[in-house]
Amino acid sequence: MSDNDCRATLMTIATPLxxxxxxHGVSVRELAKAADMNLSMISYYFGGKEALYTAxxxxxxxxxxxxxxxxxxxxxxxxxxxxxxxSTVERYRKNPYLLRFYTSELTNPTPSFELIVKPAIGRVLLxxxxxxxxxxxxxxFRRELDPMDTILALAGMINxxxxxxxxxxxxxxxAPERDEVLxxxxxxxxxxxxxxxxxx
Amino acid sequence: MSDNDCRATLMTIATPLxxxxxxHGVSVRELAKAADMNLSMISYYFGGKEALYTAxxxxxxxxxxxxxxxxxxxxxxxxxxxxxxxSTVERYRKNPYLLRFYTSELTNPTPSFELIVKPAIGRVLLxxxxxxxxxxxxxxFRRELDPMDTILALAGMINxxxxxxxxxxxxxxxAPERDEVLxxxxxxxxxxxxxxxxxx
DNA sequence: GTCTATATTGCGATAGAC
DNA sequence: GTCTATCGCAATATAGAC
Numbered sequence: 497m498s499d500n501d502c503r504a505t506l507m508t509i510a511t512p513l514x515x516x517x518x519x520h521g522v523s524v525r526e527l528a529k530a531a532d533m534n535l536s537m538i539s540y541y542f543g544g545k546e547a548l549y550t551a552x553x554x555x556x557x558x559x560x561x562x563x564x565x566x567x568x569x570x571x572x573x574x575x576x577x578x579x580x581x582x583s584t585v586e587r588y589r590k591n592p593y594l595l596r597f598y599t600s601e602l603t604n605p606t607p608s609f610e611l612i613v614k615p616a617i618g619r620v621l622l623x624x625x626x627x628x629x630x631x632x633x634x635x636x637f638r639r640e641l642d643p644m645d646t647i648l649a650l651a652g653m654i655n656x657x658x659x660x661x662x663x664x665x666x667x668x669x670x671a672p673e674r675d676e677v678l679x680x681x682x683x684x685x686x687x688x689x690x691x692x693x694x695x696x
Numbered sequence: 697m698s699d700n701d702c703r704a705t706l707m708t709i710a711t712p713l714x715x716x717x718x719x720h721g722v723s724v725r726e727l728a729k730a731a732d733m734n735l736s737m738i739s740y741y742f743g744g745k746e747a748l749y750t751a752x753x754x755x756x757x758x759x760x761x762x763x764x765x766x767x768x769x770x771x772x773x774x775x776x777x778x779x780x781x782x783s784t785v786e787r788y789r790k791n792p793y794l795l796r797f798y799t800s801e802l803t804n805p806t807p808s809f810e811l812i813v814k815p816a817i818g819r820v821l822l823x824x825x826x827x828x829x830x831x832x833x834x835x836x837f838r839r840e841l842d843p844m845d846t847i848l849a850l851a852g853m854i855n856x857x858x859x860x861x862x863x864x865x866x867x868x869x870x871a872p873e874r875d876e877v878l879x880x881x882x883x884x885x886x887x888x889x890x891x892x893x894x895x896x
Numbered sequence: 897g898t899c900t901a902t903a904t905t906g907c908g909a910t911a912g913a914c
Numbered sequence: 915g916t917c918t919a920t921c922g923c924a925a926t927a928t929a930g931a932c
Contacts, residue, residue, distance in 0.1 A: 502897085518804040520720035524926060534899060539927060596803045602862055603799045604718040609862070617863045644868045645857075645881040652856025653849040660848060662802055662809070663817045668844045681845040689885035702915085724908060734917060739909060 503541050503551075506531050511552050515593035519549050519606055546607075553608050556597050557616040559587055567623050573631030574691070577650060578683050580624065584654050585675050595658050621647065637690045646690060653682050703741050703751075706731050711752050715793035719749050719806055746807075753808050756797050757816040759787055767823050773831030774891070777850060778883050780824065784854050785875050795858050821847065837890045846890060853882050 509531040513522045524545050528535035542548040566579050588595055601613040624647035631637040637646075657678070661670055709731040713722045724745050728735035742748040766779050788795055801813040824847035831837040837846075857878070861870055 499897090516804065518718055518720060520718060521804060523924075525924085535926090536900090536928075537898075540897075545926070599799045599803045599859070602859055603796045603803065604716065604721060605862065614863050617860070618867075621864070621867065641885070642877075642881050644864070645878060646885065648857050648860060648864070648868075649853040649882055649885055651860075652852040652854070654852070656852025656856050657845075657848050659799070659802055660817070660851075662805065663814050664821070664844070664848070667818075667821065668848075677842075678845060681842050682849055685841070685846065685849055685889035686885070687889075689887075689889035699915090723906080725906085735908085736910075736918090737916075740915075745908065 499541075502533070502537060506533070506538065506541060506548060507552050507555065510548055511556070511593050514549055514552055515596035515600070518600055518604065519546075549606070550608050550612070553597055553601070553612050556591065556594050557612050559591055559594060560616045560620055562587070563620045563623050567626060573627050573634060573636055574683075574687060576627045576630075577624075577686065578679065580627075581650070581654050581679050581682055585679060588658050589672055589675070595655065598655075599659060621651075624651065631690075635692060638692055641690060649689075650686055653686070657682075699741075702733070702737060706733070706738065706741060706748060707752050707755065710748055711756070711793050714749055714752055715796040715800070718800055718804065719746075749806070750808050750812070753797055753801070753812050756791065756794050757812050759791055759794060760816045760820055762787070763820045763823050767826060773827050773834060773836055774883075774887060776827045776830075777824075777886065778879065780827075781850070781854050781879050781882055785879060788858050789872055789875070795855065798855075799859060821851075824851065831890075835892060838892055841890055849889075850886055853886070857882075 506527070510522075510527055513527060513530060524535050524538050527538060527545070527548070531537075538545060538548055542551060562583060563580065566576050566583070569576060569579060571579060598613070598617075601609045605613075621644075625643055628637060628643045628647055632639055632641075632643075664670070706727070710722075710727055713727060713730060724735050724738050727738060727745070727748070731737075738745060738748055742751060762783060763780065766776050766783065769776060769779060771779060798813070798817075801809045805813075821844075825843055828837060828843045828847055832839055832841075832843075864870070
């Protein structure tokens with residue numbers, strides 16, 4: 497197996513294990529066994545368990561970079577927010593373990609939190625904040641709204657929906673076929689919530 | 697020290713440690729040292745590390761029981777939702793570690809998830825669902841809204857706000873003095889988002 | 897590059913003295 | 915009830931053979 501195959505295999509195998517059990521919940525023995533490799537390969541290819549975890553986390557959070565591209569799309573602010581929600585759903589579908597790393601690092605931070613997670617989330621919030629400011633300037637959103645409270649509310653709606661999946665599995669249909677409907681519902685609530693009223 | 701003092705001390709000391717580092721991130725030696733006790737006291741009083749964790753988790757999630765009381769208050773549905781948001785903020789203030797156990801169990805579940813966490817959250821969602829249904833029947837909320845999507849959006853706004861605190865510490869004022877304003881902002885967005893329009 | 901074997905440290909739990 | 919001492923095992927990491 498080539499260098500790169502081994503590294504990639506280890507990361508692919510490690511991703512769901514770290515995501516589901518947390519950094520301290522997985523041992524190098526378990527990782528090596530799952531990847532069908534000798535446990536010394538983790539040190540050989542990455543330098544240790546923590547370095548493997550950092551590599552996985554970096555890969556996961558790199559996908560958040562797409563959010564910045566929304567800023568420069570040819571859409572009005574509401575359209576950009578819809579794109580944010582839509583792309584967030586899509587990202588969680590393509591990347592079923594991202595949210596677990598996200599919340600795990602927020603709740604039980606490792607040294608990677610300050611280096612990787614916090615800056616990545618910060619950049620997303622910055623983009624959302626800029627979109628909101630744009631919408632206020634365009635007279636689309638109510639001026640009296642607090643920008644940060646508002647964009648955190650938007651981000652909370654969609655992220656919490658996925659975070660609660662282990663609890664709501666039997667209560668709501670989490671099939672990807674319903675994603676478009678979900679996006680529509682959340683945008684419906686958010687749009688009416690923040691838009692300037694017709695009679696003002 | 698009496699039986700009950702020892703048990704209570706251990707739980708008080710264990711709560712922030714388990715919350716910040718996760719179950720696997722804390723050792724019985726660390727717990728005993730922090731509580732200034734011999735490590736064998738954990739087994740003596742609780743039967744082991746896992747039983748101590750379960751006791752802490754039980755205590756934490758018992759506070760969610762208050763939500764059920766909202767259902768029978770003499771308030772209209774919107775007033776009950778405001779009470780839910782308000783009491784959630786208050787609960788996180790009084791209980792700074794609850795949200796960490798909440799998300800930690802959702803992300804990296806222990807055996808306690810099915811026994812304690814999932815039922816407790818399920819009961820909260822049930823109450824919110826009932827309040828929403830009540831509001832639809834009263835003609836206060838739009839019929840076309842999906843009840844589950846809507847209440848998850850509401851819960852997401854407030855819970856995600858606190859979950860992101862480690863990232864937004866420098867961006868938003870997290871002082872309790874601003875809590876009332878935050879509740880007002882979120883209710884403002886939610887109310888306009890779900891209420892039946894004036895002209896219909 | 898991949899293996900075995902092992903060094904070292906830490907873990908949770910408990911037996912038994914007091 | 916509280917202590918010390920220790921058991922048995924698992925952890926990460928690495929030295930060295932091939």
